[in-house]
Amino acid sequence: MTDRTPQPVDRQLPTDEARDLLALVRDIAQREIAPKAAEEEDAGRFPREIFTLLSESGLLGLPYDSEYGGGDQPYEIYLQVLEELAAARLTVGLGVSVHSLSCYALATYGSKQQQVEFLPDMLGGGLLGAYCLSEPSSGSDAASLRTKAVRDDGGPSRSSAAESGGDWMITGTKAWITHGGVADFYTVMARTGAEGARGITAFLVPADAEGLSAAAPEKKMGMKGSPTAQVHFDGVRVPDERRIGDEGQGFAIALAALDSGRLGIAACAIGLAQAALDEALAYATGRQQFGRPISDFQGLRFLLADMATQIEAGRALYLAAARLRDAGRPFAKQAAMAKLHCTDTAMKVTTDAVQVLGGYGYTADFPVERYMREAKVLQIVEGTNQIQRMVIARHLAGPETR
Incomplete structure (x- = not known):
């Protein structure tokens, strides 16, 4: 297995608070989540203690009101937290996204009395x-x-x-x-x-x-x-x-929740793709063939360049949708676009990462085969990518005629 010590993503964060938050998340991801990810995924073990830690660290209610135990964070920041968590282990990143989705209905449509009674435990009281x-x-x-x-x-x-x-x-x-x-x-x-x-x-x-x-x-x-x-x-x-x-x-509440949830899936997909690219880069620069690193060969260099470009494009797309949401503007079309593009990118990038590693990529000794298997579900959950295309087309051309 490669000794993967990925460089932090160069993020344009708006405040020192946001930079400190991402640094905290990255530290937890690298110390507590990533080292055990492969072993626990292979064993099918759910890391409940990690979610307890995230709750204690104030990371399970980031996009919600601090009055009820949330973090008052805009989606622009919350989604980048999800990306970091998913890069360490998709089970954790996606789990946080699903938890946020589960809190959305009460946080947005619940009565004041309901929010006071239930939200604090849901957002920061260790509940999942x-x-x-x-x-x-x-x-x-x-x-x-x-x-x-x-x-x-x-x-x-x-x-x-x-x-x-x-x-x-x-x-x-x-x-x-x-x-x-x-x-x-x-x-x-x-x-x-x-x-x-x-x-x-x-x-x-x-x-x-x-x-x-x-x-x-x-x-x-x-x-x-x-x-x-x-x-x-x-x-x-x-x-x-x-x-x-x-x-x-209820159905209107469900659809509104899914618009936000799809952005969470998009961010997790980019985190997974970034992890695959980091692994592929580490392998390509260390693997020698014909007397030089395989990263010297143009075919491989172009493949890595395409992987990196699609990841950056996906990150820009989900952040653009998040900023619309934070500004109180319609974002359903952009959320569907982000979910579609980012999850397709995750599937392609993880598949290409397996190709970069060759035979080793097809073994469980390296994590890229797991990344590829995990990426597939992201094209299915919270609305298949075929449904996302229908949503986008409806925004562009109006509802289907019958």
Whole structure:
């Protein structure tokens, strides 16, 4: 294996605080995360202690309000934190992104009372979240979800129907849930009304709720340390106080969350691609063939140049979208573009990194084969790249005619 000591990315950070934050993250990544990444991924071990450390360090609630335990950081900075974490281990970077996604609904659409009661523990109290939208029969067509929430005004968890609006009973199965079985809370989209997008409502469900269980984790080709599982809701009782937003508003909340979440995936993809490029560069400058380093050969130099260019382009694209978001401007189209470009870049760069290492790249002695396996899922999660193209085209040419 190469002795990879990557140089820090040359970032244009706006403040000394941001520079200190990125330095802290890089230190944690290099000392606590990267050294154990290969071994733990191979063993399929979820690093819960790392998420506890990140929470204690104030890194699990960065883009949210400090009033509730967040970090008050703009997305421009938060995404670069994700990139650094993902470069050390994608399971960690993506896990932080999913946790932020899980907090979005309550942080953005919850009532003041809900935010005061629940957000501090979610953002900085050591809790870990999961986001429940997809189902076995509804992935890209998320508006067709079947998990149901029905009112049960006889529930014991309320003082009176007039005061709380009664309880809800949630029944159904969610699929492809990152942190399924290890999360402390689940942000759940369930059907409370008619078919279609307008009949969906969001709920905050604690992991210890009676009737909630997780299946065995899926056996995946990559990211084996990050549990992905079905989550079953068998008459799970949830008080109305844990309903987020209005009835029927859940799908709009879900889509808004995904716009931001896609930027998180884009940043993680660039982090993974950067790690692959660093590994390829270290190998190419150290490997001798025909009496000189293989990095001297034009074919390889051009390949490395293309890898670096695509990474820089992806980083610029996700940062441009983040700045739009930070300015309060529409950014859904740019988020879809960033997710599309950055994840395609991660797939290509990691594949090319394997090629640079030749036969060694195909072995588990070097991390690039793991990077390549991990990159594939980024083209699928939080909206496949085919869905991203549909989103972009809709912004450009309007909705499809039927």
